[in-house]
Amino acid sequence: MRRFPVWSWFWFIIGVLYFFIPLVSTLEFSLRMLKGRYTLEAYRVAFQDPRFYQSFGYSLLWAAITITISLLLVVPTAYWVQLKLPKARPYVEFVTLMPFVVPAVVLTFGLIRLYGRPPLVLTTTPAALIVGYVVLSLPYMYRSVDAGLRAVDIRTLTEAAQSLGAGWGTILRDVIFPNLRVALLSGIFLTFAIVMGEFTFASLLSRPAFGPYIEEIGAMRAYTPQAVSLMSFLITWGSIMLIQWLGRGARGQQVPVGGAR
Amino acid sequence: MAVERSPRAETGPRQEMGDAPSARPPRRPVTWTWLGVVPFFTFAFLFLFLPSASIFVRSFESLDHTFTFQNILDLFQKSDIRNAYRLSLQVSATTAVGGSIFGFLLAYAVTIGGLPKTVRSFMLTFSGVASNFAGVPLAFAFVATMGNAGLVTRLLEDVAGIDIHAGGFTIYTFWGLSIVYMYFQFPLMVLVMAPALDGLRREWREACENLGGSTWHYWRYVALPILAPSLLGTAILLFGNAFGAYATAYAFTGSFLNLVTIVIGAQIQGDVLYNPGLGNAMALGMIVIMSMVMSIYVWSQRRAARWVR
Numbered sequence: 001m002r003r004f005p006v007w008s009w010f011w012f013i014i015g016v017l018y019f020f021i022p023l024v025s026t027l028e029f030s031l032r033m034l035k036g037r038y039t040l041e042a043y044r045v046a047f048q049d050p051r052f053y054q055s056f057g058y059s060l061l062w063a064a065i066t067i068t069i070s071l072l073l074v075v076p077t078a079y080w081v082q083l084k085l086p087k088a089r090p091y092v093e094f095v096t097l098m099p100f101v102v103p104a105v106v107l108t109f110g111l112i113r114l115y116g117r118p119p120l121v122l123t124t125t126p127a128a129l130i131v132g133y134v135v136l137s138l139p140y141m142y143r144s145v146d147a148g149l150r151a152v153d154i155r156t157l158t159e160a161a162q163s164l165g166a167g168w169g170t171i172l173r174d175v176i177f178p179n180l181r182v183a184l185l186s187g188i189f190l191t192f193a194i195v196m197g198e199f200t201f202a203s204l205l206s207r208p209a210f211g212p213y214i215e216e217i218g219a220m221r222a223y224t225p226q227a228v229s230l231m232s233f234l235i236t237w238g239s240i241m242l243i244q245w246l247g248r249g250a251r252g253q254q255v256p257v258g259g260a261r
Numbered sequence: 262m263a264v265e266r267s268p269r270a271e272t273g274p275r276q277e278m279g280d281a282p283s284a285r286p287p288r289r290p291v292t293w294t295w296l297g298v299v300p301f302f303t304f305a306f307l308f309l310f311l312p313s314a315s316i317f318v319r320s321f322e323s324l325d326h327t328f329t330f331q332n333i334l335d336l337f338q339k340s341d342i343r344n345a346y347r348l349s350l351q352v353s354a355t356t357a358v359g360g361s362i363f364g365f366l367l368a369y370a371v372t373i374g375g376l377p378k379t380v381r382s383f384m385l386t387f388s389g390v391a392s393n394f395a396g397v398p399l400a401f402a403f404v405a406t407m408g409n410a411g412l413v414t415r416l417l418e419d420v421a422g423i424d425i426h427a428g429g430f431t432i433y434t435f436w437g438l439s440i441v442y443m444y445f446q447f448p449l450m451v452l453v454m455a456p457a458l459d460g461l462r463r464e465w466r467e468a469c470e471n472l473g474g475s476t477w478h479y480w481r482y483v484a485l486p487i488l489a490p491s492l493l494g495t496a497i498l499l500f501g502n503a504f505g506a507y508a509t510a511y512a513f514t515g516s517f518l519n520l521v522t523i524v525i526g527a528q529i530q531g532d533v534l535y536n537p538g539l540g541n542a543m544a545l546g547m548i549v550i551m552s553m554v555m556s557i558y559v560w561s562q563r564r565a566a567r568w569v570r
Contacts, residue, residue, distance in 0.1 A: 008371075008374030008375055012374075019387050021412070023402065025413060028405070029410070077301035102312070108529060109312075110311075110316045134304070214397045229402055232398040240386075
């Protein structure tokens with residue numbers, strides 16, 4: 001007979017408390033704007049600030065551009081490596097590990113020093129920010145796409161399509177893409193979650209974004225920052241839940257893992 | 262489909278193709294397969310390698326643009342810089358060890374610890390969210406938790422009569438920051454260890470028991486050696502995770518705590534070190550440490566792949 005797993009429950013409960021106390025505290029804090037009672041005043045104030053929408057809109061824009069470029073860089077590369085150039089795999093994997101080796105703040109430092117002066121000036125445009133975000137997304141995007149490509153027999157599918165007379169466009173659009181849909185969406189939503197809350201690049205490159213906005217109102221007001229933080233958490237939560245829901249039932253399901261921020 | 266094999270296809274796109282023409286006929290056909298990965302590597306070259314290389318080169322540049330080792334020496338000799346590195350390393354080590362132990366216990370509890378299955382999927386889902394919940398919002402969440410007017414602070418005061426802020430204690434210190442970092446550290450360990458613990462086969466335990474081994478023997482001689490590479494690899498990943506973090510620390514403590522990332526951030530916004538070369542050297546120091554971290558991580562992953570499938 002198994003004993004009641006006391007210690008398992010003990011650690012589990014500690015874990016749950018660690019997860020939820022900060023969230024509950026944030027919620028409680030955000031409701032306390034008016035003295036003596038719980039109201040949604042902080043949320044009303046947050047939603048009244050035009051800069052809330054502005055910065056949120058900018059982050060949405062950065063996320064969309066980042067996802068597009070990241071997909072364009074990663075998908076063909078991963079497909080090509082899987083299909084034709086397996087020898088390049090270690091090099092590609094090395095590159096996708098690089099963003100961990102060069103932390104965001106160090107990369108920003110390098111980008112500003114290198115592309116803040118001619119011949120190629122990027123820091124006066126949002127390009128430097130996008131570049132940073134794409135670098136940040138590379139590991140997650142590549143891992144998602146690569147896992148998706150490995151899960152289906154991409155070579156057989158491609159050859160079957162070719163033998164039926166399909167061109168490359170048809171192969172990619174009608175054969176590869178539908179099979180990769182879940183993997184692509186995982187990469188997309190993870191990148192989305194990362195970019196929407198990102199602070200380091202946007203702040204140091206002085207670009208408007210949601211992360212620096214939260215930090216800024218944190219320096220000015222109480223209560224509203226917690227309300228906005230909670231919204232930011234909901235974005236992360238929603239993205240991750242969506243990824244897990246999409247990937248349900250997949251063999252060797254991977255839970256996306258974020259990096260240092 | 263012809264499988265094209267040539268030395269050119271085997272090397273990276275930017276590597277020299279300086280092979281002397283061999284005496285061996287027939288000539289292999291020129292392949293253009295590698296062209297497919299050129300955009301990716303060009304991007305990586307321009308925006309990852311070049312910035313890193315420039316940091317490396319400029320670390321050896323003095324104020325009047327001559328070659329010098331002084332910046333590197335300053336990393337070890339200037340006390341404020343040494344302190345920044347020490348603090349960063351301490352926070353990283355503390356939260357890596359703490360996060361690993363706690364994460365492992367949690368992973369054990371929800372996998373083979375005898376808890377119901379729903380508990381497990383709940384824990385894994387939430388770990389996925391929490392490990393991605395970092396940066397400014399996380400910092401503010403903890404301000405609302407244990408700051409001066411935080412929920413936990415007030416509860417402790419009202420219920421237990423303990424004022425954690427009495428005696429000049431603030432949460433914007435080493436331990437406060439470590440508690441915040443733990444929020445995204447231990448879930449990562451849970452995510453990695455849960456599948457690894459699932460990978461422990463029942464047969465191994467039975468074999469150990471058949472040979473007269475106790476639970477202690479099983480863990481000491483079978484399970485832990487098998488899990489050690491993943492455990493070590495993830496612990497080192499947690500270390501790097503905390504070491505490179507900037508946003509969380511910045512939003513939480515402002516510039517109270519001089520972590521390496523905070524100093525580099527300040528150096529970007531205005532040359533606080535009054536020496537661009539030294540700023541580069543600090544950044545280089547981070548790259549060197551992170552390279553070591555990732556090397557150990559990759560190595561441990563290879564070891565882990567032997568047993569855990």
